[in-house]
Amino acid sequence: MSPPSSRRPEFHAFVSRHQRFLLTTHINPDGDGIGSEAAVALWLRAAGKSVRVMNDSVVPAAFLFLTRSQAIEVYEPELAEQRFAEAEAVVVLDTSNRQRIGRLAPLLDRHAIAIAVVDHHVSHINGFGQVNVIEPEASATGEIVYDLIREAGGDITPEIAEALYVALMTDTGSFRYSNTDSHAHRMAADLLGRGLDPQKIHSMVHSHASAGRLRFFGEVLSTLEMHEEGRLAVLEAGPEQFQRHGLVGSDTEGLVDMPRSIAGVDVVALFSEVEHGKVKVSLRSTGRVAIDGLAVRYGGGGHTHAAGMLLRGTRGEVRARILPELQRLVSEPSPAQVSRGS
Numbered sequence: 001m002s003p004p005s006s007r008r009p010e011f012h013a014f015v016s017r018h019q020r021f022l023l024t025t026h027i028n029p030d031g032d033g034i035g036s037e038a039a040v041a042l043w044l045r046a047a048g049k050s051v052r053v054m055n056d057s058v059v060p061a062a063f064l065f066l067t068r069s070q071a072i073e074v075y076e077p078e079l080a081e082q083r084f085a086e087a088e089a090v091v092v093l094d095t096s097n098r099q100r101i102g103r104l105a106p107l108l109d110r111h112a113i114a115i116a117v118v119d120h121h122v123s124h125i126n127g128f129g130q131v132n133v134i135e136p137e138a139s140a141t142g143e144i145v146y147d148l149i150r151e152a153g154g155d156i157t158p159e160i161a162e163a164l165y166v167a168l169m170t171d172t173g174s175f176r177y178s179n180t181d182s183h184a185h186r187m188a189a190d191l192l193g194r195g196l197d198p199q200k201i202h203s204m205v206h207s208h209a210s211a212g213r214l215r216f217f218g219e220v221l222s223t224l225e226m227h228e229e230g231r232l233a234v235l236e237a238g239p240e241q242f243q244r245h246g247l248v249g250s251d252t253e254g255l256v257d258m259p260r261s262i263a264g265v266d267v268v269a270l271f272s273e274v275e276h277g278k279v280k281v282s283l284r285s286t287g288r289v290a291i292d293g294l295a296v297r298y299g300g301g302g303h304t305h306a307a308g309m310l311l312r313g314t315r316g317e318v319r320a321r322i323l324p325e326l327q328r329l330v331s332e333p334s335p336a337q338v339s340r341g342s
């Protein structure tokens, strides 16, 4: 059953009505963003549509194999103008916050272009498209895409299956986060039945760490702080650490998840000051505590148990603002903050 803000029939009409599509996803795209783009592109092309894909950020090395038969372009001012002029319709995948598509966002205003949004984040539930398929109960945008392709009578080819498997696998933390439900497992089973090699896909996605990234993880983890009688874990990384190891903000992927394995931890916060005066706050929680509300109040977003925001200031200043809020969340969760799943 789709929630009120999900408009699947309207999405199918949107696809039928247009011929030339431009797909995009959020800045610092993950496996769900790239996998969903690849799957939708392959499906639309098989249906005789013309498709371009352009993102604000480069495709991370881990997901380059998904661009074998569909190029994913990176934003450049002139090229972006050209792509928007050529397209009739944009499909935004894995974010319903228009700011999150980065430098492509202003082009939505300058070009009279139809917009559809397909997403599973709860923070901008009404969407900014003419058509919004926003289903927070889906474990990945790829899961919604899988349903949409099948509803439209499209063929889940081995290549589409691979892209959707990557989307599902990465957004469920390899089927271990709380969003992993029976629908996700049924979908995975169906995709595997189409001849995928899960071990091979897993190793393609997870064999791109550099030695510098692991040393950086080691450094940051060695300064792990525990607050609130062990229920709140705090990590911090500074600009000099990113520079020394040659890393960027997206290289912290996975780091904030590690302290979740400590017995008794309810919330983990990572304060990454990637450049001076700009702090990325990554939040994770376990069953008892919801952290998406806090992220939204500070202009960010995410899911019940995985959220984040970007704040201005030094990490000392940002910590001083956010830490008391986290301490409050951990020590007295109100009924509204009790898990409702993600």
Ligand SMILES: [Mn+2]
Pocket: 032, 033, 094, 120, 139, 140, 141, 171
């Ligand atoms: Mn996602």
